[in-house]
Amino acid sequence: MTAPADAFDVLIVGAGPAGAAAAVTAARAGLSVLLADDSAPRPAGDVVLSAVAARRLAELGATVPGTRPAGSVELCFPGRSRQVTGIGTTIAETDVLRAALADAAIAAGAESVTGRVELPSNAADGDRAVLDGMPIRARHIVLATGAAGTTTPAHATGIACAQRFAGIDITDRIVLAPLRPAAEPGAQPAMLTVLPGPDGTVTVWLTRRGAGPGTSPLTDATGLLQDALATLAAHDRRFAAACPTGSAVHAAVHSGFSPDLLEHSEALVVGDAAGLANPFTGEGIGAALLSGMLAGQAVAAHTTDANAARRRYARQLAGEFVGFFETARHATRRYHLVWRTLDAAAASDHTVFAKARRAVLLPEELPGLAGDRVPITPADRVVTGPFLVACDEVGVATLRAQWPFLARLLVSGAGPARHRIRPALLFLAGLLAEDRMPAVTRATPAAAVELATFGALAFLGTESAPAATRNVDWAGATLVMAGDFLMSRASSLIAESAPEASWALADWMAELAACRAARLGDRPGPATDLHSLLMEFPARLGALLGGASADTVKVLRTVGGLLGEAFTHAEDVLALTGRRTRLDMTLQAALTCRSSAIPDLTGSHPDDTGRLLADPAFAAEALDACKQACSTTLTRVHAAIADVPGALARRILTAYAIPMEVM
Secondary structure: OOOOOOOEEEEEEOOOHHHHHHHHHHHHOOOOEEEEEOOOOOOOOEEEEOHHHHHHHHHHOOOOOOOEEOOEEEEEEOOEEEEEEOOOOEEEEHHHHHHHHHHHHHHHOOEEEEOOEEOOOOOOOOEEEEEOOEEEEEEEEEEOOOOOOOOOOOOOOEEEEEEEEEOOOOOOOEEEEEOOOOOOOOOOOEEEEEEEOOOOOEEEEEEEEOOOOOOOOOOOHHHHHHHHHHHHHOOOHHHOOOEEOOOOEEEEEOOOOOHHHHHOOOOEEOHHHHOOOOOOOOOOHHHHHHHHHHHHHHHHHOOOOHHHHHHHHHHHHHHHOOOHHHHHHHHHHOHHHHHHHHHHOOOOOOHHHHHHHHHHHOOOOOOOOOOOEOOOOHHHHHHHHHHHHHHHHHHHHHHOOOOHHHHHHHOOOOHHHHOEOOHHHHHHHHHOOOOOOOOHHHHHHHHHHHHHHHHHHHOOOOOOOOOOEOOEOHHHHHHHHHHHHHHHHHHHHHHHHOHHHHHHHHHHHHHHHHHHHHHHOOOOOOOHHHHHHHHHHHHHHHHHHOOOOHHHHHHHHHHHHHHHHHHHHHHHHHHHOOOOOOOOOOHHHHHHOOOOOHHHHHOOOHHHHHHHOOOHHHHHHHHHHHHHHHHHHHHHHHHHHOOOOOHHHHHHHHHHHHHHOOO
């Protein structure tokens, strides 16, 4: 075909999810956009759309017809499984998704062409690319070429195979089955994903790491899938009668995301081409859409400066996916240990394992410590945003080398997403309690408090020990190691950045230990004590380090304690009404760990409360009591906030309380 003769602001190579998202975003900003795609065949079948991906599709104006809801995800291990609910995933056909995104790009004003694009290094001055032999002038180039192909590219880290099957009775859920590693020490992760179709068939995806540089092409997709299904059928009879109904396809998977490589690339690299595929499941649509949108925003912000656009894009993307791909590389090197821990913790509802499952295996956005966003106004985010960014940078630098998956759990992403229920916001409110602007160096002790808080949560509860494998309690050992590491790093950061606060941190840790010890006894204190301790300390320490008066410190301690009390009651309300809690704990787990206040409010013993809640009358009474306790506590919170001198601190604390209004 004949290439357009005019120069373009943006040339986008590849019209998949990432390329189309970049085209929509840039075209909406008023830029001239050429979206070029070759006609090579691509793997067909069904794909997962996370709740985050669906929200981004809506923002892009892409309506995907025929999507089907998936009620839950079942994680399947030998002899055991568990369902994870409340994830809001849907299933869509690949071809339909691509067509919807292409339509959205054209509707936004992008020009779409079909042809092969080359990016020669010796292009004439001003010519950035060649489309089917015709030169193209463009200020910016976005590469959205993906990692797919008939052979494994040199930069790929694995392979994904897909095929439709009949005879597998799964109609209402997605199944994820991390396959048991082979006996050799260097075994790589392999994951089966089963997606129910509209006609009684299922699409089975196998993602396997290890097809990297120097590996020969993996073309026997049929054999790989059959072997994986046979392995799964050995302990799950649902897969024994699997019968293929279509041909198998395969594509390369690239999960080697690196912000440094992106920043030094000749173009803005997005989606699978940037290595943004989940290393365990191969899923990457949500990440592809986000990377395309960020690339489009970067180009719009720096229309005439390609280098500045690329630097901005790399920084923003790094903030969104911090810790995730380090986790992948860390986990794949130790897959035997990772698999045993996931298997041992499959039945556990401990908050650390619940969040780890969602953050590492499921296609969700970064959850942060406690879920819901805090509605800080855009005007106030001018102050809060940079402070939280600095906290995240400290936390990531502290964790990413040894425990990168913890960085994935602690950091909440870029932009407004960072403003979640997190200790650093309470710490900042304390710093601002008397309207003194804090030094940026105070982000280090704030990050230390966040590490210590998560360390405390690792030691939460009195769960029964899971069955040991090879005489090792892998789940329990992981919790102890993670908790000890977080607490020790928090102590070191405080000693280095705010030594005057070391005694306060030590006293707080002693209070937490006493609280946990009381929970192990027959007469524990009020369940609200734990969360009150976790929320009052950041606010109090921030006020102390901000030079606040003794009276103001006392007010901040009261506010933080009441917020923790309200948080406990709000968690109970969410659990009693079947909604996802901020700590991702089931009601039974909260009762077992003695972090639920229902026994306190109903006068029942924690060991009996779960059984009593089976009675609808008792459950209704418990729900009313939790709602009333939450409402009463929030009234006290707002009364206490009124005594905080600083106006910005009051606004932060008021916004912090809003997510707890869960009636």
